[in-house]
Amino acid sequence: MNNFKIIKKDKHTRARLGILTTPHGTVRTPSYVMVGTYGRIRYLSPADIKKTKTQIIICNTYHLWEKALKAKSLKSKAKNKLNTFLIKSLGLNIPTMTDSGGFQVFSLAFWHAKGVKKIFPDKPDKANKIQRKNIKVTEKGVYFLLDGRKRFLGPELSVKIQDKLGADIIFAFDELTYLLDNYxxxxxxxxxxxxxxxxxxxxxxxKHQMLFGITQGGPFKDLRIKGAKFIGSLPFDGFGIGGSFGKEEMIDVLRWTIPHLPEEKPRHLLGVGKIEDIFRAIESGVDLFDCVIPTREARHGRLYTKTGHMDIRRGYYTEDKKIIERGCGCPTCKKKVSRSKIRELLKSDEPVRQAQGQRYALMHNMWFFNNLVEEIRNSIAQGRFGAFKNKTLTNFNK
Known part of the structure; x- marks a missing residue:
């Protein structure tokens, strides 16, 4: 499929504007991809989501696989390929993605990796053995335990499930490695x-789906380049850049990877979405990126503004009658819901009131991040990306 068109490139960086066309609409890139793990965004109605400037949502194959199997929703072929499981679940006719499910499967062993470096700092082989205690990786795929039962997920099954779920963009099955893995x-x-x-x-x-290949290689330059060249040579519709890395590792990985991917195809950075990282990714040539930060942190009361973030649950906001941010165009601020009201709702013991607080927080954060990336697109179009980046990060880090 040739569904991606580059509109403009920044003269000083690899940042670029594009349009990604899918059966359920177009996505203007760069774009923040919101996460709807179970095929929905909890506490928000389809109408709410529309008001947050959300262009595209990524859902989780691993979790939807379980849900759909129980509902027997995947056992028959849909008569209308465009009226998919995900579209019905979201209640929205917008572009969707699904990950391969691999991240969740490999994450079943991740808790063994946490702290392993401290216990075995000079024994990476032993660390590797421990961190994969809950799973067995083979050439066919991964065996793992779920609720005491032995399960299996591999490339063929992952594609089959994603096909049935019907996302516009799906990802190839890959193995997630960790920073402590040896060469x-x-x-x-x-x-x-x-x-x-x-x-x-x-x-x-x-034929209704785009398939993105995923590049890996850990923190090793030669493996990253090798991976990008190999995956980039295959007839994928786009590419995901995967891995487990920190801020500095991310910059290196993008520098090693992107020059070896086809210029004319979209690039998606998996699991990255902090404000500083958004700018770093876009200036490196990334078109799409997904992260749980806008939704997860909203649920915990952390709200984002142009000058930083606030923990709205703190007692400091008990009597604060101001809206979250002056000049903000999100549904919550336009409705003039005060900080104190949101705090009161979030801390309520009544489920209905707490859900309303979650709704206000979610709509603000999602709108904030989507609007930020929209402003980035405008800055690229107007040739002022660098200046906008510097101004935004300076204000945010005050």
Whole structure:
């Protein structure tokens, strides 16, 4: 599929404007991809989501697989390929993505990795063995335990599930590695990811879906370049950049990876969405990025503004009658809901009132991040991306 068109490129960075066309609408890039893990965004109605400037939502194959199997929703083929499981679940006719499910499966072992570096600082092989205690990785896929039952997920099944879910963009099944993985294991994992990528291409038959390949390689420059060249040479419709990395590692990974991916195809950075990282990703040439920050942090009472963020649950806001941010165009601020009111609702013991507080917080954060990226698009179009970046980050970090 040739569904991506580059409109303009920034003269001083790799930032670019584009239009991504899907069966359920177009996405202007760069774009923040909101996360709807279970095929919905809790506390928000379809009408609420529309008011947040959300262009596209990514849902979770691993969790929807379980939900859909229980409902027997995947056992019959939909007569209308465009009236998909996800569209019905969201109640919205907008572009959607699904991840491969691999991140969640490999994350079943991740808690073993936390702290392992401290326990075995000089024994990476032992660390690798411990962190994968709950899963078994083979050339066919991954065996894991779920609710005491042995389950399996591999490239063929992942594509099949994503096909049934009906997202506009799906991702190839890949192996997630961690920063503490040694070079030998990461190299072996990369080869496995490449093997799975070819299987995903072979099994993908849905002409209504774009299939994105995922580049890996850990924190190792030569493996990242090798991975980008190999995945970039395959006939994917776009590319995801995956991995587990910190801020500095992310910059290196993008610098090593993006020059080796086809210029004419979209690039998606998986699981990244902090404000500073948004600018770094876009100036590196990233078109799409997803993260739970806008929704997860809203649910915990952290609200974003142009000058930073506030923990609205703090007692400091008990009598604060101001709206979240002056000049904000989000539904919550336009309705003039005060900070004290949102705090009161979020801290309520009544589920209905608490849900209303969550709704106000979610709509603000989602609108804030979507609007920020819209302003970034405008700055690229007007040739002032660098100046806008500097001004935004200076104000945010005051």
């Amino acid at each position: 030998t294991y990461t190299k072996k994992s990369l080869e496995r990811t490449h093997h799975w990528a070819k299987i995903c291409l072979q099994k993908h038959k849905n």
